[in-house]
Amino acid sequence: MLTLTANDIRLGARATDWKEALAQAARDLEQAGYTTPDYLDGMMTRERQSSTVLGHGIAIPHGTPESRGAVVATGVRVLQFPDGITWHDGARVHVLVAIAAQSDEHLDILRHLTRVLDTPDLPDTLSRITDAGDLAARLSRTPVTPKCDRETLCLGVAATSPAELALVAAARLHRLHCIDTGFLARIAEQNPIDLGRGFWLSHHTEGARHPALALATPATPTPGLQGVFCLAAPRDAADELLERIDHILAGNAPMDRLDAEAWLAGMSGEAGPAVTATVTLLNHPGLHARPAKHLVQEARRHNAHIRIRLLEGDGPAVSATSLTRVIGLGARRGQTLRLSATGEDAEQAIAALTRAIHEGLGEAVAPLATAETRATHADLEPPAPLVDDQPIKAVAASPGLALAPAFVMRPPTLTYPDTANDGAEQIRRLQQALKDAAGQLQTLIRQAEGGEAAPILSVHVEMLRDEDLYQAAVEAIHEGASAEAAWWRAIETAARAQETLADRVLAERAADLRDVGRRVLANLCGAALPTPPDTPYVLVAEDLGPSDVARLDLTRVRGLVTARGGATAHSAILARALGLPAVVGAGERVLTLADGTDLVVDGERGCLVANPGRERRERIHRRLEHLSALQARAHECRHQPATTTDGHTVEVCANLGNTAHTPDAVARGADGVGLLRTEFIFMAHPEAPDLETQVHEYRQAFAALDGRPLVARTLDVGGDKPLDYWPLPREDNPFLGMRGIRLSLSRPDILETQVQALLTAAGDRPLRIMFPMVKDVAEFRAARAIVDRVQADVPVADLQVGVMVEVPSCALLAQSLAPEVDFFSIGTNDLTQYTLAIDRGHGTLSAEADGLHPAVLRLIRMTVEAAHDHGRWVGVCGELASDPQAVPVLVGLGVDELSVTSRRVPLVKACIRNLDLATARRQAHRALSLATAAEVRDALEAG
Missing domain, CATH: 1.10.274.10 (PtsI, HPr-binding domain)
Incomplete structure (x- = not known):
């Protein structure tokens, strides 16, 4: 998302021509530390390839991919030319948004600009702005995309009056969390407005959470009742949705038998009857400036009114002759464009545009791998069978070790007719x-x-x-x-x-x-699902749905293997919760296994072995026997403290995703809850849960803990965990966007209610509150201020406030945070992926996202040293805390608390009781001196 400050903007620039203006822009980028002097050559080359003018007085000069070596850091500088400059394509430009990008960041800036700057009076406005802050605000304004899609259509409703249909449409918007109950009440009180042609409008601003337009049509249309629109939007956001209604009223298509696609086409601005086509976009970066300009130029060659719409989006059809509108679609590779045209050359225009898009709009493109092509490829090259006693690398999804016969779950072949006449x-x-x-x-x-x-x-x-x-x-x-x-x-x-x-x-x-x-x-x-054997087995499947995992008989299944899937899929999450060894993303070769083939599943190392040889089998049996004995002893001693042989005690707590699991954690010997993921309460409700609801949930956990501490992470949504009632703008990289504490601070009322609920539920019992995704002390102070404010009214006997160390900057700045926080809790899952720049759910790379990488371990050491310098404690609540190889290293680094899944508590405590602190410190020192995670694991395995 484009973010600017006044410091990024230079007002009142002057230049004799476009070349001098470009040179000034390059100089500003260089002086800001973003580029070297060579970058100007790349910017000039880019202009020779194609003009960077967006229209409406804006140009976005930037370099070519070949000039990225001259980019020191990604950045933007804005130059305003009040008198304007005539660009080399004849356009008049008032603002240059000069971009230095190390990859394709400029594409997102470009898409953002096209959405927020497409207004008729823009050139005059830009030339007259005299305050850099005003210009920054104008360029940074985030547009809100109205909701008007298949979900907002209510077709063929059994209703006979406009008032009934209005309520149906409003109820649909309420279900989609676009309105609140106040809006519903206002709609029930008012009479719809007659728009003509049998259409009616019901509209209000009160309770409109998100701009939206619903349409309800009757099961039996009449000339006086074709449908009722329900418009929910403040006055300044209603114009686009009113235009959609106008499109329907201006159309001449018969209304009595329109399906959902036809209604959406009409509301998006596609004229009917029109020549239409759908085509898949193949350009790798998407519909950015160069291919968009090619499309627009092709559209302008034809005597036709051509519109284009993105089928996967909510937006209306836009003119195919407007560059800014076409770029503003934000279409990406693999998405579908719908073209429609009317006029003398409509058929010729659609055929030409379809061909041009297929051919790449002036760029080299490759076809998408469709299901059909994948199937054909699979037929031509069937996967090679697994080789006996040869380890196969996969993605470690759930720790543990298993050796049992394979049961390959092959779904039944379902045959059925494609058509029916009843x-x-x-x-x-x-x-x-x-x-x-x-x-x-x-x-x-x-x-x-x-x-x-x-x-x-x-x-x-x-x-x-x-x-x-x-x-x-x-x-x-x-x-x-x-x-x-x-x-x-x-x-x-x-x-x-x-x-x-x-x-x-x-x-x-x-x-x-x-x-x-x-x-x-x-x-x-009428087909039965496959039935696993009555004897122990390893379940092998192409992929597993949550219901497949939920059906498992844990007395028989020993482990899970899937050909596809990632470490964040629901099946992997459930495998970890159930304590089943699992590897995923093992490839199609695992499906060639015959039922009954002995299979080793190593969920810690992320590998599997078919038909292990005698030597490997003996090693596995020894490991399993050792593990079984260890588990038995661990269970017997689960309530004993995790104290090393030389007297050093480490707290071992439980990670919980629901307060209902607290009694089980205590029964398994947990010293407390080291991570309560409080978002479960928010995800279970259609609206933000009120104070009473949250207090009730938290009290269950405190009661079960019986005086043990509870570490509650404040609401951690955004990124991979959206809330329906908290809509966010689409983000191309949500893991680097609005999530964690930065999202909570944007709605302090929700955070304050949660803090009040936690303090109220705690009373005189030990409560630890921690904030997720904190990057520096400023964010912590802002969140801590809310806690202090609430605590003044709701005192608690034992409260500590800390941060989760998930962002590398938090670890690097631990010395500045330590004096102000009460504790640190290291979330190694996110810390690892952010440190190594590897998505931990990536099907190919996630096996390399190893928390034992020396870079991650050094960040942990920095955090521990800073904390102990100021008398603070440090916990680790990520999956690394459950890793048997990692536990000695973490203890040796000085970590005070480990928080793991409940099922792993007894084993982790037993592991610590078998350590001595001096040896653990030597192992940690050795791990820090190595270069890769593989070297660390090899060294630890060798002893």
Whole structure:
């Protein structure tokens, strides 16, 4: 996202021509420390390739990819030329946004500018601004994208009056968290306005949380009642949505049989009847300036009115002849563009634009790997079988070791007709299959009550109730599809849309959709799911949905292996919660295993071995026997302190994702709760939970702990954990965006309520509050001030306030934080991925995101030394704390507390009791002296 301050802007610049203006921009970048003098040559080369003028008085000069060697750091400088400059393409420019980018950051700046600066009077406004802060505010304003998509359509409603339809549309907006109950009340009180052509409008500003437009149509349209629009937006945000209504009123298409796609096309501005086409964008960086200009130039060659829309987005169709509008779509590789045209050359224009987009719009492009091409490739080159006694590297998903025969879960082949001519019967079958699936899931939820699987399966139940999925299937049935084909088409469409999301974790949730979809499809086909053997086994599958994991009989399953998936998938999360050794992303070769093949699963090292040889098998059996004996002794001694042989005690606490799990943690010997992920309360409610709700939840944990300390992490959402009722602008890299404490500080009222609830629930019991994703002392002070303010009214007997060390800057600045915090808790999962620049869920690289990397260990040492210098304690609550190889190193580094999953508490305590502090310190010193995580692990294994 573009962020500017007044210091980035120079007002009142003068230049005789565009070359001199460009030279000034390059000089400003150099003086700011962003570039070397050579960068000007790259900027000139870029202008020779294509003008960087966006229009509306703005140009964004930047270098070529070849000139990135002259970029010292990514940065932006803005120069205002009040008199204007004639650019080499003849455009008049008043503002240069000069960009020094080390990769493709300028594309996001460009997309942002096109969205916030497309106003008719902009050139005059830019030339007259005399305050740098005003210009920074103008350029940095974040646009809000109104909600108007398939989710806001309510078609074929059994209602006969505009008032009824208005309430239906308003209720839909309420379900989508775009409005509150106050808006609903206002809509119920007012009469809709007659717009003509059988359409009506219901609108209010009170309670409009997010600009949105819903449309409800009657099951039996009449000339006087075609549909009711419900508009929720403040006056200054309603214009775009009113334009969408105008598009429908101005259209001449018959309204009585429009499907969802036709309504969306009409509301987006596509004229009807029009020549249309959909085409997939293949350009690697997306529809940035060069390909966008190529598209616009092609559109201008034709005598036609051409509009373009991004199917995966919520935005309207825009003119294909407007460069800023086309760039502002923000289309990325793999997304779908819908073209529509009217006029004399409409067919010729659509054909030419479709061809141009396929060919790359002037850039070299490669086709996408479709399911069909992947299947064809797989047919041509079947995966090679695993080699006996040869380790295969995979992604470590859950620690532990297993050796048992493999059971390869091959889903049943589901055959069904694509078409059917008895629509009513197909809808009845679909409804019954959905009802059966809901019942099956409810049974699994009852079996998993209190565990990690229950909330995930509850989400699956909600997916079954998703009206849009159901309506999409019903529409396909009305078009002649069978119930099976219609349902799976709806599931695949929704799953593919999920997979296009930039947020990796959200994209992985497409597996959940398909998991739900397969259950319903199996019910429709009358097929039974595969039954595992009655003897111990390792489960092998292409991928596992949460319901697959929830069905596991833990008395028989010894480990999990998947061909696909990442460490953040729900199946991996559940495997860790259940204490099952698991590796994921092992590749298609694992599916060639024959049932009964002996398989080693090493969830700590992230590898598997088929048919281990005699020597390896003996080693594995010795490790398993040792582990079994250790687990038995650990369980017997679980309530004893974790004290080394030479008298040094380390606290071992539990990480919890739900207060309901607190009694289990105490029963397993936890010395307290070292991490309570409080976002579970917020995710379980359609609105931010009130004070009373939160107090009730937290008191359950305090009661079960019986005086043991509770470390509660304040709300940590954003990034991979969005909240429906807290909408955020789309971020291309949400892990580096609005998340953790920076998001909470943007809504201090929510943070203050949470703090008040924690203090109220604690009373005289020990409470530790920590803030996530803190980067420096300024953020801590802002959050601490809220705690101090609440504590003045709600005193507690034993309160400490600290920070999570997840951002490298927090560890590097630990000496400045230590005097002000009461403790540090190191989240090694995020600290590792940010330090090594490796996404810990990446299918290929995540195995290298190892917390035992010396760079991560040095940050931990820095934190410990700073804390102990000021008498503070340090905990580790990331997965590294559960790693048997890492525990001695962490103890040797001086970590005071380890917080792990409840199931690992006895083992970690036992591991510490077998250590002596002097040896642990030597191991830590040795680890710090090595160069890679692999060297560290080899050294630790060698002793």
